[in-house]
Amino acid sequence: MKIYLLDKYLKKYTRMSERELTHTVKSNLWFTPVLYVFFSIILVTLSLNGDLNFELGDRMRPHFALDYELTLSLLSILTSATLTITIFTFNLVLVVFTTFSGQFSPRILKNFIASKATQRVLGIFTGSFIYVLLSLFFINERITEYYFAVPLTATFLAIFSMATFIFFINHAVAWLQVNQMTDDMKKEALGIVNGTLKNELDIYKVKDFNDANADIRDGKGIHIKAGSPGYIQLVDFISMIKEAQIDDITIKLEYTIGSYVFETTPLLTYWKNHEIAIVEDKYLAFFSVRKKQTEVQDIEFSINKLVEVAIRALGNYDPKTATTAIYQVGEILVSISQVTDFSNYLVDDENNLRLILQKRDFNHYLYNGLGYIRHYAKDNVIVSTEILKVLDLMAKSLHPRDYQSVWDFAIHTAIGFESLFLFEQDSQQFYLALFNLATTTDNLEDYEEFLKKI
Known part of the structure; x- marks a missing residue:
């Protein structure tokens, strides 16, 4: 049973696209600490090899080397101290999570987890603990009486961990400030605007297709069902356009990124200019339908985080926070207006219509950005x-x-x-x-x- 669950867990990651896998890895709290654990194992191997095989301790006597008893005592103290500070740091993270969920929005917790500073701090603490623990396990009085590399490295890691802990306290306090938090969410949204709307789609967009096939105008076509329920997280538009060009078909997306679909929901409709059968499953592979929304391509979900901050602030009688979030939303809307022409027609490199998106104009983004705030205000x-x-x-x-x-x-x-x-x-x-x-x-x-x- 455990092997089956592990295999299912690994398959989930192997089926992800490179972009989705990168986002998932960055937003998980375990990935960076695991890397630091591997680094600490390598460091343990090098330092133990220096002391046990090359006898660095004997060569550094009497000023720099420590005897076995003192090394054992030092590692024992540092093991418990490092574990204590690691647990305290995790507890501090949970406190920050609770504060964010209650005061702002549970959907912005991922931003704190995905922060490089948060992940590196936890990685340093975890790696330091693994180092002193393994060193304590492998030191042996019968092999050598004096140690140099192991206690020196352990002492350095203890000092570095203490400095890291002070940095993390400052980082958590800075992240709890509204300006910093909303600015990070704004940068995330602007990254999606430039990545998806501008760089990925605009090069394929045209303003109108008045000469489109009559079947498309009449709404006739072949439907492809979603096959699995969930939110549309990602769509590989470029690969879909290229595949549609090969099959000589025109595709219309019935739903857009961030929409929830059922298993039997028609996800897309296509029209073909020949009688050759189309392999429909390959087009479903261009969609990532999962249980939750993500910010990889979903600009509206990213904006909604700022909207929730503003609404929560209004409920908590904090107009300054609400105003800050409103201005950040305004900056995102300006960026959307500047970088896209809101066309829903995408063509291939031969200027043939290949993909029709759901219509999204500036009114849509304006309402989703400020409409909810206006209602609560x-x-x-x-x-x-x-x-x-x-x-x-x-x-x-x-x-x-x-x-x-x-x-x-x-x-x-x-x-x-x-x-x-x-x-x-x-x-x-x-x-x-x-x-x-x-x-x-x-x-x-x-x-x-x-x-x-x-």
């Missing part, structure tokens, strides 16, 4: 005013085609706030922010009409 005039200020700041950098989307969002945000202004200053700041946005997006006439209605 509907009774908070100050935070809603900040949303208008963010929209104005965004409009100064957005592609002009998205001005109307931002203005419409602002108008819907402003509707119904007249009765919530407790102070005259609230009304002034709110409508000043709306006026500035109208000026930026060239909607002053609509702004005047809106004021007349209210």
